[in-house]
Amino acid sequence: MANKTKKTRVVHIITRLNTENTDGAAMMLYKLMAHTDRNRFEPIVLCLDGEAELSNRIRAHGINVYSLDMHHNITAGWQIFKLTRLLRTLQPDILQGWMYHGNLAASLANLSLGNHYPVLWNIHHPLHDISKESRTTRWVIELAAKRSTSPAHIIYNTYLNADQHNTIGYSKQRNLIIPNGFDTQLFAPNAYHRDNVRQRLGIPNDAFVIGLFAHYHPVKNHALFLEAARLLLQHKPQVHFILAGREITSLNPKLRYLLEHIPKQQHVHLLGERKDIPNLLNALDLYTLTSTYGEGFPNSVAEAMACGIPCISTDVSDVARIIGNTGQRLPIQDTTPSALAFTWLEWINAGEAWRKEVGSRAVQRIQQLYSIPTITEQYQNRYQSLVDQEQMTAMPLLTT
Template sequence: MVDVAVNSGQKISIVFIITGLSLGGAEMMLYKVLSRLDRKQFDPVVVSLKCKGTLGDRISDLSIPVYTIGMKPGVPTLSSTWRLVRTVRQLKPDLIQGWMYHGNLAGQLATITATKPVPVIWNIRHSLNSLYSEKAGTIAVIKFLAKLSNYPAQILYNSKTSAIHHEELGYKADKTKIIPNGFDTDLFAPSTAARSSLRTELGITDNEFIIGLMGRYHPQKDHANFLQAAAILLQTSPDIHFVLAGTAISRENTALQDVIETLGITEQIHLLGERDDMPRLTAALDIASSSSCYGEAFPNVIGEAMSCGVPCVVTDVGDSAWIVGDTGRVVPARDPQALAHAWKDLIDRGAMDREMLGKQARARIIEYFSLGSVVAHYEALYKSLLS
């Protein structure tokens, strides 16, 4: 059957159902896809199961409606479930695109009372190095989705590792499609001005080195590992500074601050919190890191740093090693000695070698992970499922 929207030239109506709209990597990737989606062909609407969050207004600024369901953590209430079903019925989409585990489940359940068959696409943005590192409620949803995995029209993953992990849990392999994250290489670009301005902001001299970790405070990001590695490196290189930014990355986070004070590295650590100038912060780094210990599939922060021409040192979680290729360093997770050693290796190589690695990193992003090509894959999939 050919859908009327495809056959008649009408816009394809898509409802994107996402768990929430906080400032995280998965949420930002939805925003980036929406910002480039061809609005002459597609009519997108976003439904957030929680609240509007940090990104809700930014999506609204794209002239895309954002609906909120107001679900609370834990088991959803009958009233919130009915709000979801009623909202989707009123919108009458041609397609439903789930985004993240709870968004996928909600998208599938929302079709139960649909007045016409609506293809549902799941989008899984998480790897499962250790299933039982997840919250109990999330584990239950992951397992339940495995039992439902014959129902979606397609299951998207943003990494090969994620697809393998989920198929091992029983997710249908014949539904699998991999679309990696994409990056705006004009927005995330090398900038000597960014390097200078951040140093001025933080009171750091031009010849002092900055290593950065961009990402929200969450156990999977393993900030403790990053900080332990920082303490090790500072024993031999005391003029290094470490910049961290993201949700809950502040002195008010007592758990994070306690680790910093216990390690005795307070003066070299800069906690910047949630920022809206991530391209500038990222381009200002000398080395970017991802210290995650589980859960990552395709970390945005790595691709963004590479796009800025910043060499990366990453833990071997998800597809991080594949993203970096030979343009940086890959170390085992939960090994601060290895992380510190890799940083020291890049520092000792000198500025010219790091600049060369940075150029190679940016070229790799442009060739394999440009945002335009990734959005084109989404658009082609949406049209193919309706024909």
């Protein structure tokens, strides 16, 4: 009877598994776990924090998750000893760190084990200004920079993130760019959801609808979006706007102030935090991102594209690489409310047939370059390459 091929055991060490961290690393790890080829790989997740939203969702895929409750003191000797002891039991083939604390913990534990395993780091967090990070996080970032030659690769989800970290001392030679991946079955064109959402919101089926889905934060620049909406409504009073995200409600005094200047407030739909984002995206004719800086990977742009919705975005992060020729980028410094309103007007006047053709190209682009199976295979190819290198190194030399 033939021997079964040994599976590669990859132990993922992540800071926390809640979905509130804005860089989306935990959700990306979850999607990677859900699509890992279990015939070739055996993933295990170690969470430095306690139990969280994604812990049981990962376990539901038959993957072990350990919650270690050591997030706030990862460099203490006894904590590293605790992690090291667990790793000796698990006997991984590869250590994959996620987020700053998880990356550092992976390398320190590996150091205590004699650097026995290949290590990868994963950084999804944009680093626009390190001085704005908390003192503890800043200390971990700086300590990790000094140890950034220890991992085999540092995986960034955008080229901008890589450049920002290289600037503060992270090893450029370790750079590896693997973008976020998306479920193109969940995020897909759907005529039923388009009609259903519009009906529930009281939006006429033939109205032109523009959306922005992002939590409230000055960096997202909702003020730019709503002022442009006010200007556009002066020329196109039938247009509707859908906004969703944490604190995107009329109870937010800053949004309420902005709405006071819009004559047709009933055309601006503030939906708050929602779980049905694929449905809402399908109700749109255009998606717009108005961020000024600080974006990591702009997930909402890729999700809208996967639903066949053309995107207009300020030129932040890796938007240019994501959109390609399927939307429009606006220079941040030149994007005034009047410029954005005029751009919207151009897309309205271009006609439905042209927008659908652009939307179709957007769907194809996401399916080809950013689908979660495609991105998962990029991770798995890197894991396999590291295992092959380890085996070649361990192989005895043949002598004649």
